[in-house]
Amino acid sequence: MSASKRPRSRARRIVWIVLLSVAGLLVAGILGIVIWSQVGVMGAEAGPLASVREDDRIAVSDTGGNVVMSPSSGESTVGLVFIPGAKVDAESYEAKLAGLVAEDGMTVVITRPWLNLAFFDPRPLSTFTDAAPDVDTWLVGGHSLGGVRACQLAPDADGLVLFASYCANDLSGSGLPVLSISGSEDGLSTPEKIQDARGMLPADAEFVEIPGASHASFGDYGPQAGDGTPTIDDPAMAAEITASVAELLPRL
Structure with a gap:
């Protein structure tokens, strides 16, 4: 060579x-x-999950890989696509969202994000709304990291609900009805972080801070590292979520 x-x-x-x-x-x-x-995926606590499955007002099914909760009556015109927080099972949110179905007649589709992380799930909103084709008005929302992903999907929805979360993309000029529900004792999506990201939302966005609620209060999966200590019990928390979302419905 x-x-x-x-x-x-x-x-x-x-x-x-x-x-x-x-x-x-x-x-x-x-x-x-x-x-x-x-x-370390956080699974649903047995007691709250059983209470939903035993409620004859709510029909629960697994459709297209999603947990779908709908009124047993079969009558529902408004739905919520709900995206779980990072490494939290979909079933962990059933009890906290059950009042939306049983009391307000909504359909709730709880997604199962790819790799248990919403950021790795590129599927469009229609992937989840197709699970309930008779529903014609859709909110999108999510808890924690799931809420950040919900913000990205919000332009294709009729409204946005953030559960202990905030947006990383700018929706201030979207004109969407937006509700932000947070907790006073949240150690992760703290009240300060919620306030700092407020400018990403429309000026008429509604903010509800639930006294005594922590980050993990929005689901039923046990305590979470870095979180605050909740002082609100589960039934009261579920009632606060139901009442808050119900106030948004007339704006849709």
């Missing part, structure tokens, strides 16, 4: 080594995310 060819051969080997190293790091990173997303 000539002297001129040896440097080129050496350069090609270096390029291949670099490319293989980068590919290995990418594969390792992807595998790490997948593994992390499946570890």
Whole structure:
């Protein structure tokens, strides 16, 4: 081999080594995310979940991979697509949202985000509204990280509800009816963070801060690291959520 060819051969080997190293790091990173997303998933507490499944006013089904709660009467014209927080099971929210179905006649579709993380789920809103084709007016909402994703889907909905969450994208000029429900004891989506992101929402957005509610008060999956200590009980919390959303419905 000539002297001129040896440097080129050496350069090609270096390029291949670099490319293989980068590919290995990418594969390792992807595998790490997948593994992390499946570890420590917060499941639904048995008692609250059973109370929903035993309520004859509510029909619960698994449609297209989503949990769908609808009035047993079959009559529903307004729906809510609800996106869970990071690594929280869909069923963990059934009890807190059950009043919207039983008392207000809404249909609630609780999604199952890819990898248990809403940011990794690129599916459009229609993927979830198709689970209840007879409903013609749709709110989109979510808890924590699920609410951030709901903000991204909001332009395709008739309204937005944030549950202990806030938007990272600007909806201030959207004209959407928006409701933000938060907790005074939330250690994650703190009252300060909710206030700081207020400018991302329309000027007439409604804000409800529930006294004594923590971040985990919006579901039934147990305590959450970094959260505050709630002083409100589960029935009162569910009633506050139901009443708050009901006040938004006339604006749709």
